[in-house]
Amino acid sequence: MVATGHTNFYRELEPDAADALRSLGVVRRYPRGSALFHERQAPDRVVVLMTGIVKLSSISEDGREVLLALRGTGDLLGELGALDGHPRSATAVALADVEALVVPAGDFTGFLERHPRAAVLILQMLSRRLRDADRKRIEFTAQDSMSRVASRIVELAERFGEEDDGTVRIDLPISQEELAGWTGCSRDSVVKALQSMRGLGWIETDRRRIVVRDLDSVRRRSE
Numbered sequence: 001m002v003a004t005g006h007t008n009f010y011r012e013l014e015p016d017a018a019d020a021l022r023s024l025g026v027v028r029r030y031p032r033g034s035a036l037f038h039e040r041q042a043p044d045r046v047v048v049l050m051t052g053i054v055k056l057s058s059i060s061e062d063g064r065e066v067l068l069a070l071r072g073t074g075d076l077l078g079e080l081g082a083l084d085g086h087p088r089s090a091t092a093v094a095l096a097d098v099e100a101l102v103v104p105a106g107d108f109t110g111f112l113e114r115h116p117r118a119a120v121l122i123l124q125m126l127s128r129r130l131r132d133a134d135r136k137r138i139e140f141t142a143q144d145s146m147s148r149v150a151s152r153i154v155e156l157a158e159r160f161g162e163e164d165d166g167t168v169r170i171d172l173p174i175s176q177e178e179l180a181g182w183t184g185c186s187r188d189s190v191v192k193a194l195q196s197m198r199g200l201g202w203i204e205t206d207r208r209r210i211v212v213r214d215l216d217s218v219r220r221r222s223e
Helices: 015-024 079-084 105-114 116-142 145-160 176-183 187-199 215-222
Strands: 026-030 035-037 045-051 054-059 065-071 091-094 098-104 162-164 167-171 203-206 209-212
Touching: 015 098, 015 105, 015 116, 035 045, 045 079, 045 105, 054 176, 065 145, 065 176, 079 105, 079 116, 098 105, 105 116, 116 145, 145 167, 145 176, 145 187, 145 209, 145 215, 176 187, 187 203
Parallel strands: none
Antiparallel strands: 026 098, 035 091, 045 098, 054 065, 054 091, 162 167, 167 209, 203 209
């Protein structure tokens, strides 16, 4: 997998803390396409992804599904609701078969009180997510459609790509509509951006697959 600065919450826990957290939860399996939780639901549990990939999305005022983020192995879901008690701000759906540790919200907050290092990891994770959200807002106002699409391809390659003979293969069932919502572009703009990058020889696309042939060029275009 391509190197990335992403924080893996579960992997970075100290061994005793990881064991303590696991003892509080139940391991559940979610087949591809199933929801782990829904937007506006009560924040009754926190989810630690052990394997698999999940998309977080929300419904816009005009009824469109907007992709907010993707989460992978070791990531934490639902921690904000556990901390502030507010309803879910997004729906979490498995993009591949998922195995997850499900911990009751109250038990999770008690865990953080007993393991301050884990609480610091939460703060660091939330800080990175806030910085990422700020960066995306700047992209939406300062970059053209192709740059925004290139930024998301770089993110996908770094987080979920598999290196294969000098290329990076991204196997994720993300539609062009979802990519459009994630980048704040129209679907037509996404289609044109992908066509341009294919024409330049930077990427190849297939059904729910992107092969990045020139990641450096895509990265430069994203800046």
